[in-house]
Amino acid sequence: MPDSLVTLAGVGKLYEPSVRVLSDIDWSVAPGERCVVLGSSGSGKSTLLSILGLLLRPSQGEVQVEGENAWMWPEKKRAAWRTAKLGYVWQDAGLLPELTVLENVNLPLHIRGIPKKKWNGQNLLERVGLGRRSHAHPSELSGGEAQRAAIARALAGSPSLVIADEPTGNLQQRQAEDICRLLLELQEELKFGLVVATHNEALIKYLQADPYWIIDGSLSSNPPEEAT
Ligand SMILES: Nc1ncnc2c1ncn2[C@@H]1O[C@H](COP(=O)(O)OP(=O)(O)O)[C@@H](O)[C@H]1O
Ligand SMILES: [Mg+2]
Incomplete structure (x- = not known):
């Protein structure tokens, strides 16, 4: 087992024309590790998570995967890595409205050409408490249910890294806590690396994850000092 899923070495990001968002970040996510990014x-936060998921190219530094600089790879290889290793959950569940919940969850497997008899969408929906909603359409789900479905979809390919960017940003506090508990349970069971971004520090205790703060573009494992 590699000792890191993704390593950031001296990573910085500058958006055009000259908006500096991140500078000189050294960070590594290990297999089975649980982290929460606050800020x-x-x-x-979204910039950092997109860089970690090989979705966004940093302006400086390296994103290392399997000991290699992943931005030296051809795009095809990065895409293959994302398909095989990465599950992503967004603030907006992003389910396709014309498909049923089950079809949404199985879609990543379909795209990968995995034979139908190996599609585990129904099991995953049961696991997230939506076993009986599999034939509903996304518009029939509550916000919390849609996010559960999005989590099931992210897990469909048995990813080694799951990135969730404000997965509870559209939910009430109580539902947000439930989603965090669910992510924690699934992570303990399936042992994927988990990185969750949130601006809601009250959720740290439900995720029981190692906290990191983005402060002035740097990543720190210490909370910001209270402004006096
Ligand atoms: N594609 C982009 N082009 C220019 N600026 C961007 C772009 N994406 C994000 N930004 C800016 O970068 C900063 C950080 O954005 P983001 O990573 O989305 O923060 P967060 O997820 O913590 O809210 C913000 O000031 C945002 O306006
Ligand atoms: Mg964001």
Whole structure:
């Protein structure tokens, strides 16, 4: 087993024309590790998670996967890595409205050409408490249910890294806590690396994850000092 799923070495991000969001970040996510990235809105959480998931190219530094600089790979190889290793959950569940919940969850497997008899969408829906909603359409689900379905979809390919960017951002606190508990349970059971971004520090205790704060573009394992 590699000792890191993804390593960031001296990573910085500057958006055009010259908005600096991240600078000189050294960070590594290990297999089976649980992390939470905290920071106010606009601090760079989504940018950091997109870089970690090989979705966004950093302006400086390296993103290392399997000991190699993944941005030296051809795009095809990065895409193959994302398909095989990565599950992503967004703030907006992003389910396709014309498909049933089950079809949404199985879609990543379909795209990968996995034979139908190995599609585990129904099991995953049962696991997230939606076993009886599999034939519903996304518009019939509550916000919390849609997020459960999105989590099931992210897990469909047995990813080794799951990135959840404000997965509870559209939910009430109580539902948000339930989603965090679910992510924690699934992570303990399936042992994927989990990185969750949130601006809601009250959720740390439900995720029981190692916290990191983005402060002025740097990543720190210490909380920001209270402004006096
Ligand atoms: N594609 C982009 N082009 C220019 N600026 C961007 C782009 N994406 C994000 N930003 C800016 O970068 C900063 C960090 O954004 P983001 O990573 O989305 O923060 P967070 O997820 O913490 O709210 C914000 O100021 C945002 O406006
Ligand atoms: Mg964001």
